[in-house]
Amino acid sequence: MRRLSAAEFAASVRAIFNDPTTPVTTVFSDPSVLGFSVDANALLVQGLNASQLMDNAEAVASWAVANGKLSQFATCTSVDAACAQQFIQAFGRRAFRTTLADSDPRIATYGKLFLAESSFEGAAESVISAMLQSPYFLYRSERGTLGTPGAFALTPFEVASALGYLLTGSMPDDPLLAAADAVASGSLGLGAMLDAQASRLLAAESPSHSTAILGFMGGWLGLDRLYTTAKDDTVATLTTAMRDDMAAETRNLILEAFDGPISGGSAASAGSFASLLTADHSYLNQDLAGYYGLDPTGLTSAFTRVVFTSSTRRDRGLLAHGTLLNGYARPDASSPTQRGHLVRSRLLCQPVPPPPANVNTTLQPAATARTTRQRIENEHSLGACDSCHRLMDPIGFGFEHYDGFGRYRDDENGVAIDATGTVFDTNPRDGSPTFDGLGGPGGLAAYLASDPDVNQCLVRYWTYYAFGSSGWAEDACTYDAIATEATAQGFSLRGVLMGILHAPNFTTRVQDP
């Protein structure tokens, strides 16, 4: 059982009525684990949630009655057993994301609520309110049916829910539920359902196709930090409009990789995360190009694919996007530590422990330090700090051509930028690769693009996002299965996602203790 996340909850309520204006009150305050709010063990219904759910369900039910939403679930308007069954089966199919057969005992259970009311409107309101508080709505079922000992085969509807929420962030739509019906009746294979429905939902023209990739990338790379990281307006102004432009730049590049190869990458890496790191172009509009200090000639307010040349004073690829550079920075300055931590923990899956207690973490810049790099080296290279900071800072120095606001710079306080760095091995420490800035063949992006650890790390995070479980040590077989399929697809982003859908875990549950 996996409780719907706050976002899935809201999306599902709206999808049930097929109306984006459906009033949904914020009920859940989901914890974020590893950057995502999907953790199956952390998503609970607790404390006052039941009370909040009741209030929300009643408000939605009242809204449905007042706004003529009942007719999509029943053609009848009487308070009798036949009408009860019609309404319960229709509404329950959407709320519970499964077909309620005539023999389903829930028809009788909810029928009692329905028949206890004196009007059809009241009866429908009561059933809607109840179903929106029901565990069958609030949790994604992963119970399945017992197959081999200790392993449960998920039902077609459970798989359809998993697919719907992973790819669209919402409940399975009508075609997906219909496909699950077909699988349940034996007229369609489960694998065929997965492939056909994934293909449909991930098609570029699908309104939700971007959710699948951006939902994952957002959590993995912390893209929302662009908006949540505080900025010191006394140093520079980063407007909301500029943040929106930066977000659009990143979104466009990711979607291009997901929907098709990015030109400039090698054939083997086309459409892969590596191709995002080394893309020879970006998506700019006039304002963003101006902010970046690039020539905006010919650009408009619309985003245009702009190929970077050797004379472009900005590095290629995702790492040089304002989205990441602003999100991983201090309010007033760049942060080699944060940027290095992003690479170390998110791209290489090498967690760095937080600073130990009893360490004075106040930055105390030396009088002679004139650049951020000098200050960091001065502070962190000494004593115990170095043991962890050497895993982050020397990577983050590669970003130093960009200040805390994502603007390119050749110098800081008159001192030429030194963007050389090292990715120290965690063990052993010798033989670590060095690089010179972000871009170019010897740059950090090129190093990461060729490091197989990055792809493995991508698989681990995406698997966690898909399954809501962080039992990485136990999931080696899953990773292997996904990596094998992804490798055959050149580790394209789409290939990794399809590998997840084809992994045994997607259709099978192992009995918990």
Add this chain to the structure above:
Amino acid sequence: MTPTRRRFAGSLGAGLLLAPFLSFDPRHQGGLGARAAVAAAAPRAKRILLFCTMGTYPPIWTPTGLDGESITTWSASTSPLAAVKDSVVLIEGLPSGNPGDNHGSPDGITGLGFGYYDGQLKISVDQFVASKLVASGVKRPIASLLLGAETNASGGRTMFYGGSGGNNLPTIGSPLSAFTTVFGGAMPAGVTSQALLQRRKSILDLVAAEATSLKATLGTLEGAKLDIHLDSIRQLEGKLSQAVAPAGGCVRPAEPPGDGTYTYMNAMDAIAANAIHQDIIVSAFACDITRVAALEYGNDQMLKVNLPGRVPYDDEHGGFIHSGAASGYKNLIEFEKYLAEQFVALIGKLKSFQDPDDASKTLFDTTLLAWCRDMGDAQNHDQKSMRFVLASGDRGYLKTAPGGRYLTSSERHERVLLNLCEAVGITSYAGFGDPGLTGAMKQPLPGLAAV
């Protein structure tokens, strides 16, 4: 948000059901004054309110002038507290049992760190007090009200723990959801109060039966989730079963606007939303809907500080702490002053309402406030010297001093949490805090309470 001053006594129709008020009469409700099982002596407080924030930089907090225990000169960051100086006690120096637990330690108001305590579940003092009050018969529609916006931001957790799993507890972040949870939502059209109550009970019976049935099909780990869910349902059932007349000083605040009103940088503006939460908590007290409430600013990782006009730029608190030395911690002091002002404002609001069942007292007179933090020294990420600001009103729990009282102690900080328990009449602390503390060490800190 300004209270409407509209009293519910004049509109008991929907209010009777939708705002599940419970009149408090210790003569037949097992009130605090009659709870021999809980308290040996009459407690000084009927309710506790926790005001929870992140740690601070101690040198900007400690009073700069003292005459014995009396404060003669307040630090800049606590200077707003001078407005309520005769009601507050500042205390610091108290180590936690796990002074090196860093960010995210649950120790702040549980007395338990990251470690394993022979299976004892983590429970924060608010939940411990709430459970003890319920067990002693002091039942209110809401056992404990935990509010605070964006307490889950950036992977952070709240300071609250409890429930059947000893798990971290969320706060209600949405002011509108908090309001409807406390005071009820709009009355559905075409249904009477009694009919709606019956419908609700039928639905809860159904939902509880479904959860129980589902649990039977699951393994232990998965089933535990539904145990927690069922506990939440039971809380709601209790709330519905206690719908009686509102208390005398009950005033419902204005219904807050939707969440979009507080949107700031793709998230909720926690500072603005928490100001609304403060009003909701005080009104919940005035209506005797709950005896235990807590408000948290930020979480154990960060707090988005958005105070235009007071601090020059936004921050996640960490910057004010770790980069503040160059400016003499100017921004941190300004933000701490803001928090102190909110603490003072809470006291002012509590003073503006009468106690629900004693018109001769204000809410403040019968409430104990505690400003708690997750870390002692936030700059060093340690819990070596935990600090509190406590406040109580006329003939309240605390021993106070006219100019403000300041204490230091090297006793475990958990003992101050036991003072909160003692204030409402709880004298048995088994199940709370470090089980390794026994005897005199497992008693409230002497000298805090008025004799």
